[in-house]
Amino acid sequence: MIRKFVDDRPAIILGIETSCDDTGCGIVDTTGKILGEAINSQHLTHLKHGGIIPAIAGKMHRQHITTVCEDALRSANLRLRNIDAIATTTKPGLPLSLAVGNEFGKYLCRIGNKPYIPIHHMEAHALTVRIEQKVYFPYLVLLVSGGHSLLAIVENVDKFYTLGTTLDNAPGEILDKIARRLKLANMPEFSHMNGGQAIENAASKASNPTKFFFEPVLTKKRDCQFSFAGISNKIFKYLNTETFDIDDVYNFCAAVQLSFAKHICLRTQRAMEFINNMNLISQEKRTLVVSGGVACNNFLAKTLEIVCLERGFKFVRTPPRLCNDNGVMIAWNGAEKWMTNINVLRDREEIEMVSIEKNASFGESWIERVQEANIKCKLVKLNRL
Template structure:
């Protein structure tokens, strides 16, 4: 196994705990994810091997309704969770009795969706008498990178998705410092809403694409300089984000263009690509500037060493190549390594939950043998909030040319 080969050459004595750990087969964790609109399950071992995984995506259903309707999402999770878990186990060739633990997202997320995953998991836990590891969804996103890269703590992590926008320092498996977060909506939510307002589902180039993906696709051939949107929170020297005001500015321009072109709402604008490009650029510029400040703060206050500085970006919006390139530029300018999980691990999935379970199992953190009174939580902070300290530091961010 990878565990054995890694230890070859300098083996500890046979009586040591490390030697005993090397001699036993790697422990296995089943991860289950139902926090939003994807039903995911995976079996991962502690060497980082994904033994089996399965995912049921609800995107097609929600595209037709223009957004996620929680009761609909809940029903689809209920209909699919058993098959998804069975498929992951079948592919892995592992039975539930062979698992070291079951890990499941319990926070944050859509309450009705979290409920399905937790209830199903607890039935398995009680039936097979397995330890249970409750997972914080954002912690799982933050640690996914360690499944595929040897990233040492501490590192700066930026989590971008349809429901979250968070800047934090990962100091350990369950040890985070929260530097800033969105004070209103998340970037993925904003891009989806702009796409709906532009009726991009009707655009011939965007058939079947999610909103944010449609914006990114059209923006590639749009002129972002035809419209200029003010980057949010320019005068606030903190690491918080805000996207609702930007969305309002974009909507205002859409209304103006509709009047200019003499078309009704729900019809396609000829300048849709230009608006998409300008909106995406403003989102990227906002995210990059806040991340830049976080880097400067962490180095100045010795939270992260300049010699070993890493920026990890994860979550669904991390798949946006334009935003990613902007973050690569700011990372390079500040001497940070830039790492991103592959796109399939950036969106919600069972692998990241199982891996978070492995991380906690190794660190002996949050492993429950009794689940009495355990509840899911729709909202849950990540780590210790030091955002006020960031604001008090009042760090001025130098201008950075984003030639993307």
Template sequence: MFLSRQACLQNYLPASTVGTAISRSAKCCRSNSLRRVAHQDGKCFSTRIVLGIETSCDDTGAAVMDETGNVLGEALHSQGKVHLKTGGIIPHVAQQLHKDNIARIVQQALSVGGVCMDDLTAVATTVKPGLALSLGVGLDYSLELVERYKKPFIPIHHMEAHALTIRATNRVEFPFLVLLLSGGHCMLAVARGVSDFLLLGQTLDIAPGDMLDKLARRLSLQKHPPCSGASGGKAIETLAQQGNKLGYEFKVPLERHLNCNFSFAGLQTNVTRRITQKEREEGLPQGQLLSCASDLAAAIQHTLAVHIAKRTHRAILFCVRNGIIPQSDATLVASGGVASNQYIRRTLQIVTDATGFSLLCPPPRLCTDNGVMIAWNGIERLRAGLGVLHSIEGIKYEPKAPLGTDISEQVERAAIRVPKLILTV
């Protein structure tokens, strides 16, 4: 079946946006032979296709995937440069940017994939956790789509999607240990199924990405040409490559606490004090780049990596000792924006080499927020028959939402002491 370009356009955009949408590529609607349809023994077996929509924070993402894991089309609009200028994410600004771009991004993903709304099996959208104003944009847009075109809706937990992204790129069987590191979260959990998680520990205060952003701003790294335009975490990582990580010593957080929780607020305070001290010593006003900035960046990154590695090491030992994860073919997955930091990955590799685990990380572009991970989680849920809704009445977004069953108290009671490893890379 062939549809006109205008018919295609109306088949995947809400009525309020059809008139202003960019014209769709001529390849939008192809014959059924090009729509992921398999023919065998004279019978037709259609592959299920999911549209994923992500607006939990400051990235507007959309992707179309089939149930074999093929990314048919994807698009992303990052607000990073806007928020760099304002010194952080301003919720109502993020909301407006999502509103301005969501129709175009969804259109682009569908157009690249040559997919119309009629081709979709379901629409999957992040509904928790995240910034309330941002989540609301994605949910409202998605509900208008599914109601108009009578498609099932799959609500997605943002952190579950991060955790399972690796299964779209690698063959990873349940159960596996997952470390989620981002600008808003830091947690260790065991993924036992598509929607079955055991939470071993999480940050008690701020997230690592949040800390890195604030310290990068305090160091005025945007004024350093190699870091200009980069996120705080990327700026720290870039500058750290030129520095001596042992030039400054910062206390690793929670060393006396034998659990798997994290804390980054104290480290941020200690580093900020040191920056202020060095500014006085060098006679520089706040906002000027310190001569020792690269050494400070390297020390920050190293301390952060050691803290994360030690908590992860304890989680591995706890899981093995309690039979939660079999030691044979055991896997640690590191995902989320901060998990794309190569120094942190190399530090985690030391831990997994010592414990017999394999370390797997999604490609860096899939570590940050994106539509692919949402579409894939929709595929996983569709396969498992979990959370596929045919009625959208009463669906709400949840800015705060726990991940799985919290067993962090059991981890603390176990009081496992981690063997010393040389974590300098």
């Protein structure tokens, strides 16, 4: 049930996101209406450095957070007094970045006498889809981004069961490194893109997408754990011994993209088999939600859609504009917590004690349960691509 005030209006939540390199602010109400948003991207700045520099990210957040929040309020035609609560990412993420958002969020609470709602960044990604689509609990979520890769069952707003996570690097991080090694940023058509976007666009130009092939990894590990380091080692080993013309760069990117997609799909398919075998979600409600920056990749989305069709799951992708880090997803997570009265802090001393966390678990770990299930799984054929 949606909590309303005596004037019967929906509550309005302002969300602040500064977990990594984007300064975001979003304003939503508890009906799911996006009232205003603003963002300052540091992408081009960090692209010049070949990766995110935490000190620079923190400094830029401080420079822009006031303006970003003012712009969001202006776009919503609201003032702080119209806001019912402030929601802010407090974990996990870069400490220097998280600190800026946490401090500013608490500052707004002090001057506006507002409740504070600390937000877990990955939980927000997992729930963002519900702002635009009716996705009912429980559901399976796949989060893939520059900082994370995991599979989990979303039981409700505050309860998650992790089925698998990354053993090493996140997919977005590795794709960025491969793009840098291929020097895609030196090509005008890719110069404004992050690594994953550049590889996807280059792959779409492949004349012979099957020219290169990379053996899959962890095929004998019957769990849902991800490992992108093994794939990247094979890719970099090849890159260190070969030189390409432009056509081969495109073909190589197609092979890279396919190898990543197959690895993600196999782990996701096993998570589906686990859910089906244990009857954890009723057949008519079985849904896969995909979110995170890498979820913007249309090729990956197509492969996952094929897996869903074969395994009886409905495929739902978070709208691409909300897949990357943004303030709207934080505001919406705050709205869902407000409606269920979960972790809404009103005591001033309690609010001031809220701290940031660089690392944070995602709900309860069921990784061993999946391993014990020992599910043999052969990836469905993706030949309909």
